[in-house]
Each structure stands twice: as C-alpha cells, then as structure tokens.
Amino acid sequence: MGERIEIGDISISVTRKDVKNVHLSVHPPDGRVTLVAPASTRIDVARAYAITRIGWIRQQQKQLLSQAREAPREFVGRETHYFWGRRRLLRVTEQNTKPEVRLDHRTIHLQVRPGTSRDGRAKIMHAWQLKLLHGAVPCYIQKWESRIGVEVRRYFLQRMTTKWGSCNSKAGTIRLNTELVKKPRDLLEYVIVHEMIHILEPNHSPRFFALLSEHYPSWPEARQDLNELPVPQLAGS
Ligand SMILES: [Zn+2]
Numbered sequence: 368m369g370e371r372i373e374i375g376d377i378s379i380s381v382t383r384k385d386v387k388n389v390h391l392s393v394h395p396p397d398g399r400v401t402l403v404a405p406a407s408t409r410i411d412v413a414r415a416y417a418i419t420r421i422g423w424i425r426q427q428q429k430q431l432l433s434q435a436r437e438a439p440r441e442f443v444g445r446e447t448h449y450f451w452g453r454r455r456l457l458r459v460t461e462q463n464t465k466p467e468v469r470l471d472h473r474t475i476h477l478q479v480r481p482g483t484s485r486d487g488r489a490k491i492m493h494a495w496q497l498k499l500l501h502g503a504v505p506c507y508i509q510k511w512e513s514r515i516g517v518e519v520r521r522y523f524l525q526r527m528t529t530k531w532g533s534c535n536s537k538a539g540t541i542r543l544n545t546e547l548v549k550k551p552r553d554l555l556e557y558v559i560v561h562e563m564i565h566i567l568e569p570n571h572s573p574r575f576f577a578l579l580s581e582h583y584p585s586w587p588e589a590r591q592d593l594n595e596l597p598v599p600q601l602a603g604s
Pocket of ligand 1: 561
C-alpha cells in the first residue's frame with residue numbers, strides 16, 4: 368500500500384505527482400480523502416497541512432454523507448428494506464394476534480395488529496433486527512477470539528448515527544451499530560474484527576493497521592463497501 372496519513376479517524380491516501388502544491392480532495396460517495404503532493408514534500412509537512420484542513424475535510428464528508436442517506440421508512444407495504452445486504456420488499460398485514468416478522472427470499476412479512484402506528488411498526492421491525500443480530504454476532508466473536516487472541520467480555524447493540532462500531536478497550540467490550548443488519552454479513556464480520564483489534568490497540572496507529580492487515584487483509588475493500596452502501600436515515604426510525 369502507498370503512503371498514508373492518519374489523523375484520528377480520518378485516513379488520507381497520499382500520491383506523489385509532478386505538481387507544485389499539496390492538494391487535498393474529498394471524494395464522493397463515501398468521503399474518501401486523498402492528498403497529492405510534490406515528490407519533494409516530506410510526509411510530516413503534508414501531514415501538518417492536512418491537520419490545518421481537518422475542519423474542511425469533516426464538513427465535506429458530512430455533506431456527502433447526508434446526500435447518501437436513504438429516505439426514512441414508513442413501514443408500509445411495497446417499501447424496500449435491506450437485510451443482510453439484500454433488497455427486500457415489505458409486505459404488511461394486519462391481524463389481531465401477536466405481531467411478528469418473517470423473512471422469505473424476497474419479502475419481509477410484517478404482521479401487526481390493526482391500526483398499529485408507524486412508530487409501532489418500526490419498533491417491531493427493530494426488535495426483529497436485534498434478534499437477527501444476536502443470532503449472528505456471538506458466532507463471529509467466538510471465531511475471532513481465538514484467531515486474534517483477545518477476549519470480548521461483552522458486546523452491545525445500539526443504533527448509532529455516525530459509526531458502525533466502537534470499543535471500550537479497558538472494559539474489553541465492543542458496541543455494534545444495529546444498522547449493520549442491513550449490510551452483507553461479511554461487513555458485520557469486518558466491523559466485529561475491527562473493534563476486537565481495538566481491544567488490543569485503541570488507536571488507529573500503525574500497530575492497529577498491521578494487526579488488521581494480518582487478520583483481515585481485505586479490510587480496505589470492506590471499509591470502502593461499508594461507506595458506499597446507502598447510509599440509512601437514522602433519526603426517528
Ligand atoms: Zn477503529
């Protein structure tokens with residue numbers, strides 16, 4: 368891999384070209400950041416420049432992210448919803464029995480009591496998403512505990528608006544965004560591995576990326592996929 372500048376959670380790939388000045392760009396759709404620098408510019412000088420532009424980078428990324436957001440869902444029939452990376456059509460039926468959600472290969476069947484509000488339907492779907500995640504996450508954690516040689520004391524599922532996961536390295540716990548249920552399973556696995564490595568190395572340091580590359584060499588693609596897939600509109604859903 369080429370040169371990189373890491374500033375907090377922002378990772379900038381550096382290209383050398385026959386140019387006069389350092390040039391920073393933030394690219395759609397995921398807000399990837401690149402820096403073009405003259406061959407003679409020292410990396411610490413390029414880094415110092417990037418630091419002065421961090422506010423601008425974040426602003427550009429935020430703008431791109433809000434453009435990529437999906438429309439909020441109403442949980443009505445014929446709406447499309449994503450599960451494990453696949454687009455499914457929602458079918459809503461009303462029945463005076465315990466609500467339930469069933470999935471077949473193309474359709475999500477949401478069965479609710481007559482007159483259930485939009486928020487009520489959203490809650491039923493969310494509870495079902497949690498169940499799916501709790502069915503998948505422990506297997507991945509177990510698989511990677513022995514491979515990485517780290518113990519996860521506990522994991523939490525939480526709806527988050529700005530990140531896919533987080534880690535409390537002191538407590539040995541990881542937190543996963545419930546929106547991951549909409550992504551392909553291998554991306555859920557990537558986020559789990561990423562956060563588990565943070566138990567060993569809290570920062571995005573060279574050591575962190577060395578460990579990540581050792582255990583999950585395809586992480587750059589996974590990270591890109593995560594950022595390219597539609598970011599759901601989380602507020603109020
Ligand atoms: Zn991280």
